[in-house]
Amino acid sequence: MKSFDEYLSDAEQAHGHLCAGQVLGVRLAMLGLEKLGMDDPQGKDRKRLVTFVEIDRCATDAVAVVTGCRLGKRALKFRDWGKMAATFVDVESGRAIRVAAKESSKALAREMHPEIGNKNQQQMLAYREMSDEDLFATQWVKVELPPEEFPGFKAERITCEKCGEGINFRREVRSEGKVVCRGCAGESYYTPAD
Numbered sequence: 001m002k003s004f005d006e007y008l009s010d011a012e013q014a015h016g017h018l019c020a021g022q023v024l025g026v027r028l029a030m031l032g033l034e035k036l037g038m039d040d041p042q043g044k045d046r047k048r049l050v051t052f053v054e055i056d057r058c059a060t061d062a063v064a065v066v067t068g069c070r071l072g073k074r075a076l077k078f079r080d081w082g083k084m085a086a087t088f089v090d091v092e093s094g095r096a097i098r099v100a101a102k103e104s105s106k107a108l109a110r111e112m113h114p115e116i117g118n119k120n121q122q123q124m125l126a127y128r129e130m131s132d133e134d135l136f137a138t139q140w141v142k143v144e145l146p147p148e149e150f151p152g153f154k155a156e157r158i159t160c161e162k163c164g165e166g167i168n169f170r171r172e173v174r175s176e177g178k179v180v181c182r183g184c185a186g187e188s189y190y191t192p193a194d
């Protein structure tokens with residue numbers, strides 16, 4: 001495990017700037033890993049960890065930096081709940097811890113540093129100084145992780161019977177007697193432009 005300051009500097013580089021979200025995200029991920037007893041998430045523990053993030057803001061980048069979990073490794077799962085929280089799953093032991101930033105931490109930051117007018121600067125300093133208990137709520141949880149959600153899972157690709165595009169690892173849908181992709185099944189996020 002690197003130190004808080006080392007991770008923060010890595011996060012600043014990966015994210016493009018230093019902000020309160022980086023401080024929060026680094027601490028959130030370090031706390032989750034500590035609870036799971038993982039001290040080498042990018043080394044010996046790298047195949048043990050899957051992370052669910054519940055927000056797509058600044059802190060998410062910091063969580064990815066500390067955990068080493070990436071979308072491209074299928075180790076980072078995004079659930080768009082708009083909540084400053086993440087769940088860290090040890091796939092070896094099945095243990096999982098959800099860490100959520102307390103909404104009260106913003107007001108506490110104001111109380112701790114009323115002399116700092118800039119909110120980002122105020123939170124950046126206060127989030128460094130606050131205790132884990134003031135900053136976060138933690139909960140042991142169970143996460144059902146089907147085989148195809150595991151980073152290393154491999155299975156045959158199949159072809160969508162409507163559009164003909166290839167589909168990976170059990171992401172196909174059965175619809176009206178056909179095996180189709182989620183787009184053709186009606187879940188599409190796009191429509192043709194013309």
Ligand SMILES: [Zn+2]
Nearest residue numbers: 017019021058
């Ligand atoms: Zn940011």
Ligand SMILES: [Zn+2]
Nearest residue numbers: 160163181184
């Ligand atoms: Zn299709």
